[in-house]
Amino acid sequence: MRSHFQAAVMVAAFGMAALLLACSRENRILRQPPPADQTINTVQVSGLNPGANSIPTPPPSNLYQESAYAVSEGQKLYEQYNCVGCHAHGGGGIGPPLMDNNWIYGGEAGNVFTTIMQGRPNGMPSFRNRIPEYQAWEIAAYVRSMAGLLPKGVSPNRPDHMRVKPAESSTPPQSMTGITGSPEQHQ
Amino acid sequence: MIVALHLLAQAMPLDPGRFHILHPGAPQGSHIEWLYWVIFWICFAVYVLMILGFARAGAKSKSDAIYPLPVFEDEEGDQRAKWAVGTAVGITVATLFVVLVLSVVTGKKAAGLNSKNPVTIQVIGHQWWWEIVYPNSQADQTITTANEIHVPVNTPVVVLTNSSDVIHSFWVPSITGKRDLLPGYSSAFWFTVEQPGVYRGQCAEFCGFQHAHMGFSVIAQPVDDFQAWQQQQLKPASDPTNDHAKRGREVFLTHACLMCHTIRGTDAGSRMGPDLTHLASRNMIAAETLPNTPGALAGWILDPQRIKPGAEMSPNSLSPDDLQALLAYLQILQ
Numbered sequence: 321m322r323s324h325f326q327a328a329v330m331v332a333a334f335g336m337a338a339l340l341l342a343c344s345r346e347n348r349i350l351r352q353p354p355p356a357d358q359t360i361n362t363v364q365v366s367g368l369n370p371g372a373n374s375i376p377t378p379p380p381s382n383l384y385q386e387s388a389y390a391v392s393e394g395q396k397l398y399e400q401y402n403c404v405g406c407h408a409h410g411g412g413g414i415g416p417p418l419m420d421n422n423w424i425y426g427g428e429a430g431n432v433f434t435t436i437m438q439g440r441p442n443g444m445p446s447f448r449n450r451i452p453e454y455q456a457w458e459i460a461a462y463v464r465s466m467a468g469l470l471p472k473g474v475s476p477n478r479p480d481h482m483r484v485k486p487a488e489s490s491t492p493p494q495s496m497t498g499i500t501g502s503p504e505q506h507q
Numbered sequence: 508m509i510v511a512l513h514l515l516a517q518a519m520p521l522d523p524g525r526f527h528i529l530h531p532g533a534p535q536g537s538h539i540e541w542l543y544w545v546i547f548w549i550c551f552a553v554y555v556l557m558i559l560g561f562a563r564a565g566a567k568s569k570s571d572a573i574y575p576l577p578v579f580e581d582e583e584g585d586q587r588a589k590w591a592v593g594t595a596v597g598i599t600v601a602t603l604f605v606v607l608v609l610s611v612v613t614g615k616k617a618a619g620l621n622s623k624n625p626v627t628i629q630v631i632g633h634q635w636w637w638e639i640v641y642p643n644s645q646a647d648q649t650i651t652t653a654n655e656i657h658v659p660v661n662t663p664v665v666v667l668t669n670s671s672d673v674i675h676s677f678w679v680p681s682i683t684g685k686r687d688l689l690p691g692y693s694s695a696f697w698f699t700v701e702q703p704g705v706y707r708g709q710c711a712e713f714c715g716f717q718h719a720h721m722g723f724s725v726i727a728q729p730v731d732d733f734q735a736w737q738q739q740q741l742k743p744a745s746d747p748t749n750d751h752a753k754r755g756r757e758v759f760l761t762h763a764c765l766m767c768h769t770i771r772g773t774d775a776g777s778r779m780g781p782d783l784t785h786l787a788s789r790n791m792i793a794a795e796t797l798p799n800t801p802g803a804l805a806g807w808i809l810d811p812q813r814i815k816p817g818a819e820m821s822p823n824s825l826s827p828d829d830l831q832a833l834l835a836y837l838q839i840l841q
Contacts (some may be wrong), residue, residue, distance in 0.1 A: 400779045401766060450766055452821040 386429065386461040388474045394462030397455050406443065410466040415443060419466045427469060432460035525681040526707035532727070533700045535617040535683040542613040546606055553602070617683060618696070625663040625697065628656060632668075632675030632688040634714060635721040635818060636781055636794040641737070642667075650740045651769070653781030654723045654794050656708075658700055659733040665697045676712035679725050685711045700727035707795070716817035722795030736788075743772030744784045745839050755836025758829045763821060770840070780820065786840045793818075801834045808833065 398404065406412075410419035421427065425435050436456045439446030447456060464470055531537045629640040641650040658664045668677060670688040678685040683698040700706070710721035728736065747753045759765060760774055767780035775783075786792075789799050793815060797803035806813075808830070811820040825833065 400777075449761070450763055452763065452823075455821060 386464065386470055386474060390458045390461045391465045391470065391474055392462075393455075394458035394460070394465075397451075397459050398462050401447070401451065401459070403459065418463050421467050421469070427464065427467065429457070429460050429464060432463050433457055436460065525704060526709070528680040531681050532702040532704060532706060533682040533698055535698050536681050538613045538616045539684060542609060545609055549602060549606060623663070625665045626658060627665045627667065628658070629667045629669070630656070630677055630688065632670040632672075632677075632710070632714070633819075634672050635710070635717040635815065637721070637723045638671075638781070639723075641740075648741065650737065651782040652740060652785065652789075654791065655789050656723065656725045657733055657736050658725060658727050659730040660700050660703050660727045662730065663697050663699050665695055667693055667695050669693050673714050674712050675710045675714045675721070677708065678711035679706050679708040681706045682708075682725060687712055700725065703727045703729060717815045720794060720796045720815050722791075724791070724795060739788065739841070740785055744770045745841060746772075747836055747839060749835075751832050752836045752839055754829075755832035755834070758825065758833045759836060762825070762829075763823055764833075767820070783837070783840060787838055788841050801838065804837060805830060805834055 406415035407418050411417050416422075416424065423431065425431055425440060433456050435444065436451075436459060437446065437448045437453075439448075461470070461474075465474065525532060528536065528543060529540055531540050627642060629638075629642055631638040631640070637654050637656075639652045639654070639656050643649045666677070666686070668686060668688045669692070670690040672690060674690065675688040676685050677688060679698075682700060683696070686694070686696050704727055706725040706727065708723045708725060710718055714721065747756055756773065759770070765775040765777065767777050769776050769778060769782045769784065771782070771784040787799070791797065792799050792804060793807055793811070796815065797807060807820075808823055809825065810822050811818050812822055
């Protein structure tokens, strides 16, 4: 009896150890590629396209993952580079709000990136050559997270300011019937 | 031979300064050193007595057997054992109590300083550098610098601490004990330095990836030298006089530098990174990681992530001409 128990413990321990092998940390790129490799020149400068079949060039896709790390870095940079000065913490002010899902220039990561890099009429400055490209992607990831466009897993866990949705911890658990309470009921 | 030694001495890196609790340069450091030696000798005496006791017991023992432990069946033996254990516990408690009292007394001595006309310094911890502010009620009399704290000798210095991100700890072993810098919480402590010199400091609370490269130095100077330094630091940045340095300033103001750094007297006014108004007057850069030489500065500007991976500063691609111009400009920021 005792040897059976011991064998079971051993099997469980080996099983756990094997499971550990499956764990791998999210890869954080601390040393970004040298700026010479940047794709900055591929950013389209004008919306006008020559030729009869003018298909607009799609905005560049995000070279960096929209990971939790990128979002929290983006959140930090968003404050440091004074995006808050015009957009507040997503609610807008001088600039348009970023926490809703209305996008003047598109809500894809590449659109937001292009907006940051090229600037937009009526006030949005261009940050081209001011901030490295990877930081613009991180800010774009954060901006998209404010509008709730990123998967739940990568939203920064503790935003310090206004947010569109209540934090996961204050969201009521899903009931057996699949009906969830609305956030308003719980505030 | 002498020439070789001389050359070697010149080739040596900059003296990082005193960094040892047993070589104090301040009265508080001396108190801590005294406490260190008292506790050392108490522990040493306890150790010697223990070894002697074991040796004596071993010599007296008639058998090699360790178990079973002696059981005192007679009343007298039981009493003696109780006395022996009681005495040992009593001596241990008394010794620990003495050490506790000495620690409290030393802490009190180190904290209680005469504070007439102190110099007030604000130290704000950042990942991974130190912002140093000499506050003044007049904004134009306020000095902001980084990583190098100049203090006058024999003058009480009040340090107001804070942190911008995580918990750091201010520690200059040759001057005084550690003091944690807590984000969002101001605290104050004081010290006085008696001997002029450079004292190396280090962050003493693990604060992230580059914790080990978060050094600073306290430069204690005679009062006249300190005031001269203060006057120099109060000036706005020097204007470049030649075209090369003028181009360097343009490079600074049109690249990523101005997103984070301040150079007073120019358009660069961001407070995210160290104030560079008088960069050339500092001995070291990158929180005491590199000597402040043009070569080290160039390496740091181009690829700080190779030197301090994870640091806030991003890599910068500059053409060789722009880089040389920028270095020429930074050199004149005395």
